[in-house]
Amino acid sequence: MKTATLQIRTPEGIVFSQSLAGPVTRFLAWFVDVSCVLAIMVCVGYLAVVLALISSGFATAFYTLAYFVISIAYGIACEWGWRGQTVGKRLLRLRVVDAEGLRLQFNQVVTRNLLRFIDALPVFYFVGGVVCWLHPRCQRLGDIAANTLVIRNPRLLEPDLDQLLTGKFNSLRQYPHLAARLRQNLSPSEAALGLQALLRRDEFEPVARIELFAALAEHFRAKVEFPPEATDGIADEQYVRNVVDVIYRTRTDAKLERVGA
Amino acid sequence: MIIDLQRFVASERPCWAELERMLDKLEQEPNARMSLEQIQRFQILFERTAADLAKLTTFSSEPETRRYLEHLVARAYGEIHETRERRRRIFPLRWFFETLPQTFRRHVRAFWLSLAITLAGCAFGALALSLDPEAKSVLMPFSHLQQDPAQRVAQEEKAVTDRLAGNKSSFSTFLMTHNTKVSILTLAMGMTWGVGTVVLLFYNGVILGAVAADYVAAGQTKFLLGWLLPHGVVEIPAILIAGQAGLILAGALIGWGSRVPMRTRLRRVTGDLVTLIFGVGLLLVWAGFIEAFLSQYHEPVVPYFAKIAFGLVELLLLILYLSFSGSGRNPLGVREASVPVQEAAR
Numbered sequence: 143m144k145t146a147t148l149q150i151r152t153p154e155g156i157v158f159s160q161s162l163a164g165p166v167t168r169f170l171a172w173f174v175d176v177s178c179v180l181a182i183m184v185c186v187g188y189l190a191v192v193l194a195l196i197s198s199g200f201a202t203a204f205y206t207l208a209y210f211v212i213s214i215a216y217g218i219a220c221e222w223g224w225r226g227q228t229v230g231k232r233l234l235r236l237r238v239v240d241a242e243g244l245r246l247q248f249n250q251v252v253t254r255n256l257l258r259f260i261d262a263l264p265v266f267y268f269v270g271g272v273v274c275w276l277h278p279r280c281q282r283l284g285d286i287a288a289n290t291l292v293i294r295n296p297r298l299l300e301p302d303l304d305q306l307l308t309g310k311f312n313s314l315r316q317y318p319h320l321a322a323r324l325r326q327n328l329s330p331s332e333a334a335l336g337l338q339a340l341l342r343r344d345e346f347e348p349v350a351r352i353e354l355f356a357a358l359a360e361h362f363r364a365k366v367e368f369p370p371e372a373t374d375g376i377a378d379e380q381y382v383r384n385v386v387d388v389i390y391r392t393r394t395d396a397k398l399e400r401v402g403a
Numbered sequence: 404m405i406i407d408l409q410r411f412v413a414s415e416r417p418c419w420a421e422l423e424r425m426l427d428k429l430e431q432e433p434n435a436r437m438s439l440e441q442i443q444r445f446q447i448l449f450e451r452t453a454a455d456l457a458k459l460t461t462f463s464s465e466p467e468t469r470r471y472l473e474h475l476v477a478r479a480y481g482e483i484h485e486t487r488e489r490r491r492r493i494f495p496l497r498w499f500f501e502t503l504p505q506t507f508r509r510h511v512r513a514f515w516l517s518l519a520i521t522l523a524g525c526a527f528g529a530l531a532l533s534l535d536p537e538a539k540s541v542l543m544p545f546s547h548l549q550q551d552p553a554q555r556v557a558q559e560e561k562a563v564t565d566r567l568a569g570n571k572s573s574f575s576t577f578l579m580t581h582n583t584k585v586s587i588l589t590l591a592m593g594m595t596w597g598v599g600t601v602v603l604l605f606y607n608g609v610i611l612g613a614v615a616a617d618y619v620a621a622g623q624t625k626f627l628l629g630w631l632l633p634h635g636v637v638e639i640p641a642i643l644i645a646g647q648a649g650l651i652l653a654g655a656l657i658g659w660g661s662r663v664p665m666r667t668r669l670r671r672v673t674g675d676l677v678t679l680i681f682g683v684g685l686l687l688v689w690a691g692f693i694e695a696f697l698s699q700y701h702e703p704v705v706p707y708f709a710k711i712a713f714g715l716v717e718l719l720l721l722i723l724y725l726s727f728s729g730s731g732r733n734p735l736g737v738r739e740a741s742v743p744v745q746e747a748a749r
Contacts, residue, residue: 152480156453157460158473202573210580225430241666245481249674256680259584260591260599283594287652289670295474330469 150243163292165274174230217255250288257284313372355379422448501729517646524608529616542613552621575695586645597653629707632714634694641686648679
């Protein structure tokens with residue numbers, strides 16, 4: 143699966159990254175948006191029925207114009223008013239942003255929405271989907287012209303540590319400065335690897351399980367060397383469990399107030 | 404190095420929250436202006452938050468906090484490093500009388516190219532029909548154009564009932580929306596390096612040339628002018644301007660002779676494309692009204708000379724508007740004069 147990221151380096155030297163949305167997620171968001179437009183048109187249709195009592199010609203004109211305006215203006219109004227989001231994008235946690243991390247401009251919003259006319263060809267956004275699929279930054283033609291990207295803000299679920307870490311004594315916690323160094327030296331993916339291994343421990347064959355945790359424990363031991371009294375007599379799996387506890391429990395135990403939207 | 408993560412987060416959180424509040428306010432009130440002290444504070448908070456993110460980036464835990472800080476820094480980065488003009492208010496009259504014609508003139512070469520392609524299509528259509536009258540159904544695949552011109556004129560002039568009675572508004576709306584869709588597609592086809600735009604302009608020209616040749620050959624020139632001029636003098640330039648926009652887009656995409664990166668080239672023309680296509684929309688609304696309420700009525704209801712004169716007056720006004728409106732004020736155009744230095748260097 144394609145999981146491209148947008149990385150921006152600020153003049154201050156800070157790098158921040160955001161995940162880019164792929165064509166399938168974007169198609170689903172579009173599907174929701176089309177449903178929204180159709181729902182609005184049903185309401186407009188009822189209004190047109192009332193207007194038809196006065197003049198059928200006027201009612202037809204009203205409906206035709208309303209459909210045209212709403213189908214084009216829906217994306218523009220939502221993305222401009224909600225800072226790059228439509229109903230579909232909100233539901234799927236997507237957002238349109240400037241390709242260089244700058245503020246999204248009205249002109250960009252209009253351009254990317256008008257260029258849907260070519261992206262939607264011949265049916266169901268085939269052109270836009272193919273371009274998005276092939277493009278390294280997952281841009282459709284409208285995004286390329288408008289210098290925009292669609293990013294994902296996935297909700298990060300906290301791991302259920304209680305089922306893994308049973309509150310047993312953790313000898314590594316006796317050395318807070320080494321625990322801090324461990325948190326510093328381990329990359330997020332390495333920490334996640336340890337966590338996933340623990341979460342899936344019952345799915346492994348017994349031999350594979352022993353080998354896996356031995357390899358992980360060896361890798362973690364190489365990152366930070368704890369004194370022998372903290373590690374002697376601890377099985378490899380328990381060592382990995384202690385490492386994960388040191389890394390992830392910091393936040394959970396502290397009961398910090400949630401920061402973030 | 405962070406020894407005590409809990410203390411670090413607790414001590415920095417007020418700064419992050421303050422920055423978030425300032426960002427919320429900026430985004431909710433785009434017209435609000437910050438004082439110098441507020442701007443300085445904003446800058447300090449951004450730098451501090453960015454530094455916090457740098458500290459947390461290699462940290463194995465706290466993925467949510469890291470993501471939150473990334474989101475915060477991304478928002479603040481956009482506000483601090485944005486150099487493009489922020490439109491605080493919309494002035495419709497200024498836009499109509501200055502921005503639109505200035506933008507048109509700034510890219511007038513693309514318009515002439517659009518016109519040339521259409522005229523080439525006209526010549527091809529006229530020539531093809533005169534050489535092979537049997538090709539009429541291929542060149543003009545529309546049922547209402549298949550009839551013999553002389554017969555149609557006779558029918559129209561003898562008509563005693565208004566065939567559009569009660570349907571003028573719906574017909575007008577259909578014309579507006581259909582033509583606007585074609586125009587937007589003509590613009591959007593610029594993304595095919597202009598090939599699609601050229602094909603659409605040429606095809607429009609072919610139909611126009613074939614219709615003109617058909618009616619002229621049948622001796623119905625007066626009817627043709629009375630029928631097409633009232634709305635055509637606005638509708639055809641509108642399509643040409645849409646073609647102009649498509650060619651501008653293609654030019655930015657191709658970037659002949661330009662050493663500026665494609666993204667910068669596209670960024671520079673985006674505003675002009677939007678201005679032009681909104682202008683096209685306005686022209687087509689007018690053309691739609693005229694076509695439904697005037698163009699479809701012929702002698703004896705409306706004299707041909709009156710319709711032709713009306714069309715010529717419209718054409719004259721349109722030429723004057725596009726050529727001279729707003730020329731006394733900032734002839735370079737607001738956007739062109741204010742291309743940010745940072746953007747140009749990017």
